[in-house]
Amino acid sequence: MKNLNKIAIVTDSSSDVPHELLRGLPVSVVPMYIGYKDELKKDGFEITTAEVFDALRKGFKVNTSAPSAGDFYKIFQSLFDEGFEYIFCIILSSRLSGTINAASIAKVSLGDSRISIIDSKTSTICLGFTVLQAARAAAAGKSVEEVSALIDELIEKNRFIAILENFEYVLKGGRAAFLSKILSIALKFIPILTIGKNGK
Numbered sequence: 001m002k003n004l005n006k007i008a009i010v011t012d013s014s015s016d017v018p019h020e021l022l023r024g025l026p027v028s029v030v031p032m033y034i035g036y037k038d039e040l041k042k043d044g045f046e047i048t049t050a051e052v053f054d055a056l057r058k059g060f061k062v063n064t065s066a067p068s069a070g071d072f073y074k075i076f077q078s079l080f081d082e083g084f085e086y087i088f089c090i091i092l093s094s095r096l097s098g099t100i101n102a103a104s105i106a107k108v109s110l111g112d113s114r115i116s117i118i119d120s121k122t123s124t125i126c127l128g129f130t131v132l133q134a135a136r137a138a139a140a141g142k143s144v145e146e147v148s149a150l151i152d153e154l155i156e157k158n159r160f161i162a163i164l165e166n167f168e169y170v171l172k173g174g175r176a177a178f179l180s181k182i183l184s185i186a187l188k189f190i191p192i193l194t195i196g197k198n199g200k
Contacts, residue, residue, distance in 0.1 A: 007138035007147055008084040009131055010075055012067060012099050013043040014092040017128040025135040026084070028075050032099070035063040066099040072106035076115060086144050087115045088151060090131055094119045118151060122158050130154045 006026075011017075013031045022029070031042035036055055041047040043064070055062050072089070079087055089107075091100040100119055107115045120127045133154055137147050 006083060006085045007142075007144060008079045008087045009135045009138060010072070010079070010087055010089040010103075011127065011131045012092050014097070014099075014123050015090075015128040015131050016049075016124045017131055019044075021132060022135075024139070025132070026138050027131060027135045028079060030067045030071050030075055030103075032067060033065045035065060036060060040065065066097050066102055069102045069105035069109065072103045073109055076106055076110050076112070080112065080114075085114065088118060088134060088138075088147060089115060090118045090120050090127065090134065090151065092123050092127060093121050095121075096123055116148065118155075120158075121155055122160050124160070126158045126160045130158065 008026045008028065010028045010030060013029050015029070017027070017029070029044065031045050033040040034043050034047050034052060036047065036052070037060065052062055076087060076089075089103050091103055094100045100117060103117050107117055120130055122130075130151060134147055134151050137150050142150070
């Protein structure tokens with residue numbers, strides 16, 4: 001593969017990377033959509049994490065949906081217009097969301113082979129750490145091959161474990177249909193969520 005020096009990293013907002021950590025790095029974030037009060041708002045741009053938690057505490061139903069292929073297309077095109085020569089698009093696990101499908105459609109529509117669509121097989125800050133490390137390598141002038149190898153290594157090593165107080169917000173988000181509220185109330189245990197090597 002040709003050694004292309006100007007590399008950009010694209011991810012979705014599920015990566016949860018604080019904006020201050022992205023300053024000066026070649027990272028573009030495509031926002032997920034938050035469904036709230038019969039509106040779709042761009043995560044991190046039109047609605048904040050604090051506002052989402054506040055809505056949940058007040059009993060509002062909040063859900064998420066993937067970015068569109070058009071959202072990714074616009075970002076890819078703008079990065080090439082800015083002079084970037086290669087794009088690594090590192091996305092939320094394909095076992096958890098259809099986001100990677102939207103990114104893949106955008107790549108095909110653009111018809112440019114200088115884009116790698118990568119299934120991170122994880123989510124939230126584990127995805128964010130991979131994005132940050134890849135971006136720092138790109139900013140340091142590493143080659144496409146070197147950045148690609150780093151991403152593969154990080155994905156292989158990444159493991160996600162989260163300990164929750166209860167199932168309340170998991171149930172409200174609609175992502176755990178196999179659970180019932182009765183079960184979560186009746187059984188007093190601490191739920192632990194994991195994402196394994198297969199991305200689920």
